[in-house]
Amino acid sequence: MNNSYKKEWEDSYKRGENNILYPHDEVVKFLNRFVRKKLNFKGGFKDILDFTKTVKGLDFGCGVARSAILMEEFGIESYGVDISSNAIEKAKDNASSFGYDSLSSRLQTIDSNELPYEDNFFDISIAESCLDSMSFGNASALINEISRVTKKYIYFSVISCEVNFKNKLAEDLIVETNHEFGTIQSYYDEERIIELVSHFNSETVFIRNYTATGATKDDLIDSRFFVVLDVS
Ligand SMILES: C[S@@+](CC[C@H](N)C(=O)[O-])C[C@H]1O[C@@H](n2cnc3c(N)ncnc32)[C@H](O)[C@@H]1O
Numbered sequence: 534m535n536n537s538y539k540k541e542w543e544d545s546y547k548r549g550e551n552n553i554l555y556p557h558d559e560v561v562k563f564l565n566r567f568v569r570k571k572l573n574f575k576g577g578f579k580d581i582l583d584f585t586k587t588v589k590g591l592d593f594g595c596g597v598a599r600s601a602i603l604m605e606e607f608g609i610e611s612y613g614v615d616i617s618s619n620a621i622e623k624a625k626d627n628a629s630s631f632g633y634d635s636l637s638s639r640l641q642t643i644d645s646n647e648l649p650y651e652d653n654f655f656d657i658s659i660a661e662s663c664l665d666s667m668s669f670g671n672a673s674a675l676i677n678e679i680s681r682v683t684k685k686y687i688y689f690s691v692i693s694c695e696v697n698f699k700n701k702l703a704e705d706l707i708v709e710t711n712h713e714f715g716t717i718q719s720y721y722d723e724e725r726i727i728e729l730v731s732h733f734n735s736e737t738v739f740i741r742n743y744t745a746t747g748a749t750k751d752d753l754i755d756s757r758f759f760v761v762l763d764v765s
Pocket residue numbers: 537542551553593594595596597599614615616617620643660661662663666667671
């Protein structure tokens with residue numbers, strides 16, 4: 534892979550970063566809005582996609598597999614890929630802890646911009662907080678691949694330029710602070726999102742920019758875009 538920052542991600546996971554064990558609430562909402570609505574904790578769902586056959590989901594850039602584990606909880610046969618073998622090791626351990634041993638065998642390291650799946654293998658794909666953790670060039674190549682292997686929906690989230698009130702440009706920067714040191718953080722505005730998804734056919738069925746503001750200008754703020762594409 535072209536300058537993929539694998540070593541930096543391996544080091545980051547060795548330091549215990551991104552050991553995030555609970556799903557992002559927007560991923561939970563995506564599944565409930567577009568895939569199947571969870572009705573109770575006894576296994577009750579109102580299906581939106583056709584669950585009379587196996588529904589398959591990809592957790593791209595899965596880290597420790599929080600979204601893959603959530604998909605299993607929703608009755609989706611999930612798979613996960615990440616550039617970091619340290620992340621995949623933790624992901625497998627997490628899947629096994631939930632008793633999802635077969636998920637554990639479906640989590641793997643990738644080291645190129647090609648995904649090891651045939652066309653339309655997945656019904657849905659999730660790329661939570663990862664397309665912005667690489668160069669725009671790699672993200673473009675990889676979302677094309679994600680669209681190739683996905684039949685219906687792609688969910689992704691990317692950081693906005695306006696994070697931390699810095700009004701950064703929509704560009705790729707090397708992280709110089711401790712968390713994720715040496716990796717790329719790639720900032721997005723709407724124009725850059727449109728460019729990211731411009732090389733394949735899709736309809737944007739959901740896009741939101743949520744910004745959490747603090748009481749003062751110095752408070753850390755979080756600002757992200759959440760996008761769902763219909764690629765069918
Ligand atoms: C901020 S973490 C998010 C992890 C996970 N999606 C989550 O929500 O917890 C970004 C992830 O992207 C992965 N990543 C970075 N570049 C990648 C690439 N070129 N291919 C696959 N995964 C990559 C990193 O290893 C890391 O796990």
